[in-house]
Amino acid sequence: MTDVTVANFEAEVVEASLHTPVLVDFWAPWCGPCKSLGPVLDKLEADYGGRFKLVKVNSDDEQELAGAFGIRSIPTCVLMVGGKPVDGFMGAQTEGQVKAFLDKHVPAADELEAESAEDAALDALADGDVAGALGKLQLAVDTDPENDDARFDLVKLLLQQGFEDEAKVAFAPVIAKSAGVRRLDALNHWIKAIDSVAAHADAESAEADFHSKIAANKRDFEARFGLARLRMAQQRWTDAMDELLEILMRDKAWSTDLARKTYVAILDIIEPPKPKVAEGQIPPEDPTVVTYRRRLSSVVLS
Numbered sequence: 001m002t003d004v005t006v007a008n009f010e011a012e013v014v015e016a017s018l019h020t021p022v023l024v025d026f027w028a029p030w031c032g033p034c035k036s037l038g039p040v041l042d043k044l045e046a047d048y049g050g051r052f053k054l055v056k057v058n059s060d061d062e063q064e065l066a067g068a069f070g071i072r073s074i075p076t077c078v079l080m081v082g083g084k085p086v087d088g089f090m091g092a093q094t095e096g097q098v099k100a101f102l103d104k105h106v107p108a109a110d111e112l113e114a115e116s117a118e119d120a121a122l123d124a125l126a127d128g129d130v131a132g133a134l135g136k137l138q139l140a141v142d143t144d145p146e147n148d149d150a151r152f153d154l155v156k157l158l159l160q161q162g163f164e165d166e167a168k169v170a171f172a173p174v175i176a177k178s179a180g181v182r183r184l185d186a187l188n189h190w191i192k193a194i195d196s197v198a199a200h201a202d203a204e205s206a207e208a209d210f211h212s213k214i215a216a217n218k219r220d221f222e223a224r225f226g227l228a229r230l231r232m233a234q235q236r237w238t239d240a241m242d243e244l245l246e247i248l249m250r251d252k253a254w255s256t257d258l259a260r261k262t263y264v265a266i267l268d269i270i271e272p273p274k275p276k277v278a279e280g281q282i283p284p285e286d287p288t289v290v291t292y293r294r295r296l297s298s299v300v301l302s
Contacts, residue, residue: 001042004055006064012055017080020104020262021052024078029058033092038223040095041077044102050107052079055289077104113160116149122273130161138170145173152183157186160235164194186265193232206230221247221254228262237270248299263296 004024006014013022025041027034038056045054045149054148059066068086079101089101101116121136137243140150140196151174171178171187178184191287200206205229213223224247231240247259271289 002053003063003134003270004057005020010067013080016053016084017083017205020050021102022080023054023102024069024080025054025056026066026069026074026076026078027135028074030060031074035075036092037075037098040093040098044095048102048106066127082216100282107137112207118147118153121150121153125157128156133157134161141170142148144271148174148181148184152187153273155187157219159190159194164191182264183268185261186268189262189265190232190269195227195231196229203230203234218246219250221251223256225255225259228259232262232266237266238288238292241266243294245295248296252300260296260300263292267296268291273290 002012013024016022017075023045025034025038027038043055045052059067059071069076073090075092076088076090078085078188080086084114087101087105116142118137121133121140124130124136134154135159137150137154141146141154144150149168155167156172157212158164158170168191171191174181174184174188175188178188180225194279197206199204207227210223210227213220216229217223224243228240228243228247231237241263244259244263247254248263252260267289270286272286
């Protein structure tokens, strides 16, 4: 529990609620129902183990805050999520009533554990701790097997590090539904590209062969697509997209739209995780993704 004033409201409530729901308890020392509700809220904050944050505002001392929230009677509790109020209740409540209120908005324990592991993995990766990131992403997937975002990040990182067999094992539980989940389908394109290159005895000679065929016939789309896949396997992403654009400029619908689908898959793979921002704000976009998305649009719509 944290006591909040005008001075620390922005940090303790608004900014904190961007990551964790914050329950703001408006109370006063003379208020009898407040004395009844207070211990209930304190107990639930401990029971929920970080799934929400409890802060308290003394309405007598912080009349500016009470006025800003339009508090007419106390106790009044306001739940802040994403930097703004989303729900609330007035008067003393039983523990069961407050739990029912919280459970409408607060993430379940297993969801929070998986989300925390995923966030920790991205932090570890930013610090260069690849092994730590892989371990935390595996924990996130083990905790919540339906967390497709964590699984995407896990398989992507395994493939980036060259752990192809481990990536296929991690991808296997969702391969059946991957065609209907865009980011999972992107991983499927990447794995198929790696497998296609593995069929060649030597990547360097395969690339030379593709270039020779393209030089002889600029509309040899099989060769161009093979070259694009080779570059995907080598994680030469912009080179791969450049080759796919060459196909699209000549035949947008080639092989049942395969070139465009593969191009989109690469955009999904190379797009970095979006940082958390306040609701209404737009997170910054990766300049390479923006550029190549525009190039695709200009070719497809021309």
